Amino acid sequence: xxxxxxxxxxxxxxxxxxxxxxxxxxxxxxxxxxxxxxxxxxxxxxxxxxxxxxxxxxxxxxxxxxxxxxxxxxxxxxxxxxxxxxxxxxxxxxxxxxxxxxxxxxxxxxxxxxxxxxxxxxxxxxxxxxxxxxxxxxxxxxxxxxxxxxxxxxxxxxxxxxxxxxxxxxxxxxxxxxxxxxxxxxxxxxxxxxxxxxxxxxxxxxxxxxxxxxxxxxxxxxxx
Numbered sequence: 001x002x003x004x005x006x007x008x009x010x011x012x013x014x015x016x017x018x019x020x021x022x023x024x025x026x027x028x029x030x031x032x033x034x035x036x037x038x039x040x041x042x043x044x045x046x047x048x049x050x051x052x053x054x055x056x057x058x059x060x061x062x063x064x065x066x067x068x069x070x071x072x073x074x075x076x077x078x079x080x081x082x083x084x085x086x087x088x089x090x091x092x093x094x095x096x097x098x099x100x101x102x103x104x105x106x107x108x109x110x111x112x113x114x115x116x117x118x119x120x121x122x123x124x125x126x127x128x129x130x131x132x133x134x135x136x137x138x139x140x141x142x143x144x145x146x147x148x149x150x151x152x153x154x155x156x157x158x159x160x161x162x163x164x165x166x167x168x169x170x171x172x173x174x175x176x177x178x179x180x181x182x183x184x185x186x187x188x189x190x191x192x193x194x195x196x197x198x199x200x201x202x203x204x205x206x207x208x209x210x211x212x213x214x215x216x217x218x219x220x221x222x223x224x
Contacts, residue, residue, distance in 0.1 A: 028117035040064030075102035077156035105129035
């Protein structure tokens with residue numbers, strides 16, 4: 001791959017982190033076209049406007065994202081674009097789940113710059129990179145694997161709706177945010193419940209939190 005043809009998008013809400021990652025990218029792929037976004041909306045706009053993105057470096061925790069939702073959305077909406085999670089979270093189980101959700105790698109933010117560069121080159125070559133002590137060969141337990149499969153079956157819009165439900169938004173608020181009708185939101189919520197195998201919005205949020213290894217929100221608005 002010629003360096004000048006490589007376009008890499010860095011998505012992180014901290015400018016200093018984006019600067020450090022840009023430095024790592026520049027060392028890994030000289031003359032790469034480096035783009036930046038500070039939240040999920042900016043990331044999706046950049047992907048839609050620019051096209052031809054060869055790699056996304058994604059923070060798990062930035063505005064518009066909860067747990068694995070940003071990764072799930074990107075993999076559903078842009079399945080051909082490799083995504084590497086770059087995060088301060090160093091839990092090996094989280095790293096494994098990121099790969100289960102389709103990430104091409106996981107780089108802890110504590111990784112030294114030369115190792116980051118090697119990881120970026122490895123992913124651009126079509127391989128997966130995680131810290132050496134992450135065992136990707138061991139199968140996930142059956143319950144976790146089933147939950148991940150169900151979550152991964154959601155469409156991009158269903159992922160966004162579930163994120164907003166988890167944030168406590170009502171159907172009318174979600175409809176406004178997504179510029180769709182309330183009927184459309186209700187249809188998405190119904191599909192989400194079916195795919196996750198649950199009966200209520202609250203159960204859907206709890207299921208999502210369980211997969212993500214997060215605490216469920218204190219309150220979930222069950223109805224409008």
